[in-house]
Every structure is written in structure tokens, then in C-alpha cells.
Amino acid sequence: MQLRKWLVEPEFRIERDPEKCIQCGVCVRQCANDVHEYDEEEEVVYSDSTNCVSCHRCATLCPTDAISIRPFPLEFRPNAVWTASTLRNLYKQADIGGVLLTGMGNDQDQPMYWDRMLLNASQVTNPSIDPLREPMELLTYIGRKPDSVQFERIAGQPRMTTQLEPQLQLQVPVMFAAMSYGSISYNASVALAQAAQQVGTFANTGEGGLHKDLREYADHMIVQVASGRFGVDSDYLNTGAAVEIKIGQGAKPGIGGHLPGEKVDAAISATRMIPEGTDALSPAPHHDIYSIEDLRQLIYAIKEAVCYSKPILVKIAAVHNVSAIASGCVRAGADVLVIDGYRGGTGAAPTMVRNNVGIPIEFALAAVDSRLREEGIRHQASLIASGGIRCSADVAKAIALGADAVNIGTAALVAMGCHLCQKCYTGKCNWGIATQDPYLTKRLNPNIATRRLVSLLESWALEIKELMGGMGINAVESLRGNREHLRGLGLTNRELQILGIKAAGE
Amino acid sequence: MTINATGVYYRQLNEQIRAAFNNGADEVVVENVCGHRYLGTSLRSGRIVINGVPGNDLGAFMDGAEIIVRGNAQDGVGNTMNAGKIVIHGHAGDILGYAQRGGKIFVQDSVGYRAGIHMKAYHDHFPVVVVGGTAQDYLGEYMAGGILAVLNLNSGDQLAAGDYIGTGMHGGVIYLRGTVEAYQLGQEVGLECLEESDWQSLGSILGEYCTEFDRDPAQFCQGDFVKLTPRSTRPYGRLYVY
Numbered sequence: 001m002q003l004r005k006w007l008v009e010p011e012f013r014i015e016r017d018p019e020k021c022i023q024c025g026v027c028v029r030q031c032a033n034d035v036h037e038y039d040e041e042e043e044v045v046y047s048d049s050t051n052c053v054s055c056h057r058c059a060t061l062c063p064t065d066a067i068s069i070r071p072f073p074l075e076f077r078p079n080a081v082w083t084a085s086t087l088r089n090l091y092k093q094a095d096i097g098g099v100l101l102t103g104m105g106n107d108q109d110q111p112m113y114w115d116r117m118l119l120n121a122s123q124v125t126n127p128s129i130d131p132l133r134e135p136m137e138l139l140t141y142i143g144r145k146p147d148s149v150q151f152e153r154i155a156g157q158p159r160m161t162t163q164l165e166p167q168l169q170l171q172v173p174v175m176f177a178a179m180s181y182g183s184i185s186y187n188a189s190v191a192l193a194q195a196a197q198q199v200g201t202f203a204n205t206g207e208g209g210l211h212k213d214l215r216e217y218a219d220h221m222i223v224q225v226a227s228g229r230f231g232v233d234s235d236y237l238n239t240g241a242a243v244e245i246k247i248g249q250g251a252k253p254g255i256g257g258h259l260p261g262e263k264v265d266a267a268i269s270a271t272r273m274i275p276e277g278t279d280a281l282s283p284a285p286h287h288d289i290y291s292i293e294d295l296r297q298l299i300y301a302i303k304e305a306v307c308y309s310k311p312i313l314v315k316i317a318a319v320h321n322v323s324a325i326a327s328g329c330v331r332a333g334a335d336v337l338v339i340d341g342y343r344g345g346t347g348a349a350p351t352m353v354r355n356n357v358g359i360p361i362e363f364a365l366a367a368v369d370s371r372l373r374e375e376g377i378r379h380q381a382s383l384i385a386s387g388g389i390r391c392s393a394d395v396a397k398a399i400a401l402g403a404d405a406v407n408i409g410t411a412a413l414v415a416m417g418c419h420l421c422q423k424c425y426t427g428k429c430n431w432g433i434a435t436q437d438p439y440l441t442k443r444l445n446p447n448i449a450t451r452r453l454v455s456l457l458e459s460w461a462l463e464i465k466e467l468m469g470g471m472g473i474n475a476v477e478s479l480r481g482n483r484e485h486l487r488g489l490g491l492t493n494r495e496l497q498i499l500g501i502k503a504a505g506e
Numbered sequence: 507m508t509i510n511a512t513g514v515y516y517r518q519l520n521e522q523i524r525a526a527f528n529n530g531a532d533e534v535v536v537e538n539v540c541g542h543r544y545l546g547t548s549l550r551s552g553r554i555v556i557n558g559v560p561g562n563d564l565g566a567f568m569d570g571a572e573i574i575v576r577g578n579a580q581d582g583v584g585n586t587m588n589a590g591k592i593v594i595h596g597h598a599g600d601i602l603g604y605a606q607r608g609g610k611i612f613v614q615d616s617v618g619y620r621a622g623i624h625m626k627a628y629h630d631h632f633p634v635v636v637v638g639g640t641a642q643d644y645l646g647e648y649m650a651g652g653i654l655a656v657l658n659l660n661s662g663d664q665l666a667a668g669d670y671i672g673t674g675m676h677g678g679v680i681y682l683r684g685t686v687e688a689y690q691l692g693q694e695v696g697l698e699c700l701e702e703s704d705w706q707s708l709g710s711i712l713g714e715y716c717t718e719f720d721r722d723p724a725q726f727c728q729g730d731f732v733k734l735t736p737r738s739t740r741p742y743g744r745l746y747v748y
Contacts (some may be wrong), residue, residue, distance in 0.1 A: 101746040112710045234569045275739075287620055
């Protein structure tokens with residue numbers, strides 16, 4: 001007997017306006033959760049709200065706007081301690097047993113520190129700049145910078161003699177976060193790669209390997225090496241523009257990943273180089289990395305494999321001692337350090353881990369930037385802030401706090417149509433993004449998704465230029481780590497101190 | 507061609523080895539190797555003979571070359587190796603064959619912890635590891651494909667491997683010579699006797715192993731071995747509540 005049926009009410013209720021509904025069956029065909037059903041005898045569409053995840057696919061595509069989806073009206077008895085979600089989780093676990101699983105980033109009502117920082121603007125004492133008429137520079141180079149730069153004079157002309165380390169060139173200081181083919185669909189992967197190429201930034205394979213069709217975008221792909229080493233061989237390392245070693249992920253610091261066997265179809269099996277239908281298990285640690293020295297060993301093994309021709313990124317989750325860890329990573333030879341805050345997204349993570357482990361990216365970024373500056377090694381690695389970047393103002397604030405660029409994952413998925421139902425792990429994404437079911441994946445047209453991603457980045461670029469122009473800054477380099485342009489709102493002295501910013505009014 | 511590694515940093519040594527193969531050498535002998543890392547990284551062809559003790563990550567990402575070590579090897583031999591062959595005339599350290607997807611690693615003596623971790627097979631890639639002596643704990647952890655054999659030669663009454671054998675294993679097969687106690691096994695593996703087909707595939711591997719180390723293949727018989735296989739290709743399929 002399914003206890004769940006009578007202990008847990010549905011989360012949502014479908015309301016169908018019978019006057020508007022024309023029984024066309026769009027909702028029936030669109031819902032992978034089998035919520036809607038057409039009764040041929042009675043010629044009526046019924047809805048069973050039990051399985052509704054509120055992804056809005058049916059409501060969005062309903063030609064007569066007949067469907068509304070609301071939170072289920074029978075609420076649990078009000079209790080500030082034993083909330084509805086807590087009770088639901090208890091009922092579910094008592095019923096089935098097992099680890100609670102969820103998707104996307106932390107949705108808990110914890111403070112958003114981006115919203116508690118405000119940007120500056122010029123008034124009277126220095127002029128603001130209008131980006132519509134004046135040159136404005138967002139070009140960003142990611143990679144290790146030299147300690148000093150030497151020049152020589154040849155025929156009266158200066159020429160740089162310092163050999164620069166390999167760099168990635170970003171037209172916009174925003175990259176797409178690591179999302180594996182497997183966690184997202186082929187069409188979604190193609191869209192991210194195409195958009196990265198068109199905009200002049202980078203997409204990231206995640207740990208799922210590089211699909212052979214995506215090799216044509218490899219100049220704009222960062223290839224990831226994670227503990228399971230899926231799809232990793234010498235060709236893979238040498239094909240990408242850069243190689244990222246994934247140590248941790250903001251949504252699930254300290255734990256590994258399981259791609260369930262039912263998602264490992266022929267194409268994913270070929271890309272990950274594992275047999276069809278087997279689980280793709282990524283252990284929590286890389287078992288060749290138990291220390292900073294070991295990390296250095298893998299960084300240099302990869303540098304050897306690519307003949308020192310590409311920057312090596314190291315991605316870590318923002319955890320308590322992140323600044324000391326970051327310092328170690330830079331000293332270990334990371335050319336770029338990606339810090340993923342606790343709001344970072346995921347295709348699947350244990351709910352308890354996602355909601356309770358790690359720290360906000362705002363603090364982690366400020367602490368790491370400060371620490372690397374104090375130690376005089378900030379130039380040795382670029383910093384990428386990741387995990388919950390929602391808009392261009394977040395990007396500008398992150399750069400002012402010390403980031404060279406940011407990664408966006410959730411924002412990019414939303415641009416492609418994601419409605420944040422947080423059910424990525426079920427493989428039933430009705431928007432064709434986090435699924436491998438061909439019936440669902442064909443809903444995402446890669447070219448339309450590409451256009452939407454490009455539009456998003458272009459509009460953010462314009463907004464960042466507007467924000468910079470307002471501050472009287474005409475190059476993103478002048479904003480980087482320029483915390484004078486940030487003021488805190490409603491923050492404690494300690495928080496202001498860690499963020500390295502003054503309070504509003506100071 | 508012979509290269510003397512004395513006083514040469516690993517990066518320059520690797521450059522010299524790569525240059526030698528690019529200039530047409532079929533075999534490079536490296537003398538006085540002492541902890542030099544990453545030797546043979548990504549190499550697709552050729553044969554390296556190492557006299558001395560190579561450092562960590564020997565043959566990392568290797569893709570078809572052959573490495574002979576006349577001495578012991580350190581940690582991470584054949585890390586994420588794709589194809590080729592590594593033969594070690596001595597002991598090897600931890601995480602031998604980590605995520606090895608293809609090729610063969612033969613060790614004359616014993617290996618450290620987590621040997622064969624995350625070995626995986628795919629299509630015509632099929633990794634093989636044979637350890638002549640014994641292996642420490644977590645042998646074949648997370649193993650997803652290929653063959654891992656521990657021969658337990660010359661170790662008296664010692665067990666072939668330590669504890670937690672095959673923890674998280676979800677593919678491939680481990681052959682151990684001698685006895686194995688139930689407490690040594692990870693909960694994801696089952697213990698069986700060898701079938702004729704096992705003995706055929708193991709036998710041909712042992713034949714090749716014996717050729718490398720000048721041993722007599724007749725010393726092995728089917729009954730001396732046990733076989734460990736995963737109970738499921740989805741060991742954690744029922745771990746979660748949706």
C-alpha cells in the first residue's frame with residue numbers, strides 16, 4: 001500500500017476552467033508526469049494533481065489559458081517549526097526510505113548578500129560615461145598573470161620579452177557553468193556551446209565528456225576532469241580550450257555524483273566511455289588527490305598531457321576554510337580558481353546537503369580575493385565566482401568584490417525555458433532540458449535556445465556597461481576588486497569586515 | 507636511444523623523451539630515474555625502458571605506448587590510461603590503474619591501496635591489471651570494467667588482498683589467488699568459483715604475464731583462484747527517495 005497517497009497531500013492543484021478547455025489534449029501530451037488524462041468516452045480531460053511538479057509546461061502551452069496551477073489549498077496546520085516541507089519530507093522518508101533528493105540550487109529563505117550590497121555612481125566630482133556613445137571594455141583574460149613584465153627595444157620599438165602563460169579571452173565576463181551531457185540534454189548542450197561561441201565566452205562540459213558533435217565548438221569549451229574521469233583521455237584534454245579539475249560543487253560540497261543507469265543511453269555511454277545502462281559513479285574525492293600536493297600532481301599531469309598549452313582551472317565549493325584552500329590551490333598551480341557558492345545548482349543532490357552545506361559565494365569570494373592579495377599571489381590565478389548569479393548587477397558586484405568573471409548555470413537554464421520545478425533528477429523535464437527522453441528533448445530547439453542565451457548575455461553586457469559607465473569606469477579591469485564601489489545595507493560590522501566593504505552612508 | 511635522467515627535472519626529461527620519439531626513435535632507455543613524475547604521459551606509441559624508480563603518475567593518460575620499469579614504481583601508475591602497456595619489475599604504490607580504461611599493467615611484486623580503483627571498460631577498450639604479490643585495502647573500489655588479478659606469489663600465508671575489496675564495484679571482475687574471507691569483501695561484490703570461460707580469459711593474461719617476468723604459467727591452476735563480481739551494475743539505485 002502506498003502510504004504516501006493518504007499521508008501527503010499534493011504540493012500543487014491543477015485548476016481547469018471547463019468553459020475555456022477545448023479538450024485539445026495539449027496538456028495530456030506535454031506532461032511527462034502523467035498528470036492529465038483524456039477520457040475518450042466522456043470526452044473530458046481530467047487532471048490528477050498528485051504528480052504535478054508545477055513546471056508550468058501545460059499551463060504555458062494551453063492554447064486557451066484554461067489551466068492554472070496553485071499551491072495545494074489544504075495547508076498543513078500552521079507551525080513555524082514543523083513546516084509543510086519538513087513534514088512532507090518526513091512522510092516521504094517514512095514511506096519509501098532513502099536519501100531525499102532534489103535538483104537546482106538551494107531554495108531556502110536565507111539572506112541574499114548580493115541584495116545587501118549596493119553599487120556606486122558618479123555625481124559632480126567625476127563624470128559618468130555613456131556606453132552607447134563611448135568605448136567601454138568588457139574584454140577579460142582568464143589565466144595566470146606574470147609576476148612582472150619585461151620589455152626590450154627593437155629598432156626603437158618596445159617589445160615584450162616575457163612569455164605569457166596561456167589565457168582564455170572572454171568578450172563578456174560571464175561563462176556558462178559546468179553542466180554535463182547526461183545531466184542536461186544533447187540539445188541543451190549544443191545550445192550552450194553555440195551561444196558561447198557566438199558571444200565569445202566559454203561553455204563547460206561538466207564531467208560528462210565531450211560529445212563528438214560538440215568538438216567543432218571545442219575552442220569555446222572548457223573540458224572537465226572529475227573523480228570518475230568519464231570521457232577523459234588525451235584527445236579530450238587536448239581538444240578543449242582549457243581543462244577544469246572539479247574538486248567540489250556548491251550544491252553538494254564534499255560528496256560525489258551518481259548519474260543513474262537509466263540515463264546512460266547509447267550516446268551518453270559513447271561520450272562518457274562507459275557501458276550503456278550502468279551507473280556513472282563519481283566518488284566524492286579524486287582518489288589521487290588527498291592533499292594540496294596531490295592536487296598539484298594532477299594539475300601538472302594534465303599540464304604535461306597538454307604540453308603546458310592550456311590554462312588549468314580548479315573548481316572548489318565555497319566551504320568554511322575556503323580562503324586557505326584557495327591559497328593552496330593557487331600555489332598548487334591552478335591558473336584559474338572557480339569558487340562555487342552554496343546556492344549553486346545541480347542536476348541532483350541530497351536535499352540535506354544542498355540546503356545545509358557550504359557558505360554564500362559573496363563571503364567566499366571576498367575572503368579568497370583578500371587572502372590571495374595579502375599573500376601577494378592574486379595575480380597567479382583568475383577568480384571565477386559561481387553559484388546563484390541571477391542578473392547583471394550580481395555580476396558587477398561579484399567583479400567589484402574581486403572576481404575576474406562569473407559562471408552562470410541556473411540563469412542560463414532559465415533562459416532556455418527552465419521553470420525551476422527542481423525535479424531535474426527525475427529525468428522527466430518537460431522543457432526538454434534535464435532529460436534524455438527523446439520525446440521530451442526534441443521540445444528544446446537548440447537554435448532557438450542558442451538565440452535566447454546569446455540575447456541574455458548581450459543584454460547583461462549592455463547592463464554591465466551601463467552600471468560601469470554610471471560609476472565612471474570604462475574598463476572592467478578597473479572594477480575588478482574595486483570594493484570602494486560597494487556599500488553594505490543592513491549588514492553587521494563583522495559581515496562588512498569580511499566582505500571588505502563600507503556601510504551605506506560611510 | 508638512451509637518456510640520462512641525473513640532475514634533469516621531470517619537465518625537461520619528458521620533453522627529451524617526447525622529442526626522441528618525434529625524431530623517430532622506437533625505444534628510449536632512461537637511466538638513473540629517481541622520482542621523476544609523469545613519465546610517458548599521453549604517449550601513443552614507442553617503448554620506454556626506465557632504469558630506476560619513476561615518480562608518481564607514470565604513464566598518466568597514456569594512449570598506446572609501452573613502459574618497462576626495472577625497479578619499483580610509486581603512486582598513480584597508469585592514471586586514466588587509455589591504451590598501452592606498463593610492466594613493473596618490482597613493487598608499485600597506491601591507486602595503480604586509477605580510472606584505467608584500456609591497456610595492461612603488470613606488476614611483478616605487490617601494490618598499495620586502492621589498486622584498480624574505478625577501472626572501466628568501454629567497447630574495444632578493456633583494462634587489465636595483474637599484480638604478482640599482494641594488494642592493500644580497497645582493491646578494485648568503484649570498479650566498473652576490466653580484469654584485475656592478484657596472484658599472491660611468494661607471500662607465504664598472507665591473504666592476496668586487504669579489506670574492503672570491491673567496495674562500490676559495479677562492473678568488471680577481480681580474480682584472487684588463494685583464499686578470501688567474507689569480512690574482506692565490500693558489500694557490493696559476490697564471491698564465486700571460476701568458470702571455464704573465466705579460466706580461458708585469465709589464462710591467456712597469465713600467459714602474457716609469465717612471459718614478461720619469465721615465470722612458468724603451469725604453476726597456476728583454475729582451482730587456486732576465486733572470482734569477485736559486482737552484485738549489481740546499479741549498486742546505489744535504491745539509495746534515494748524522490
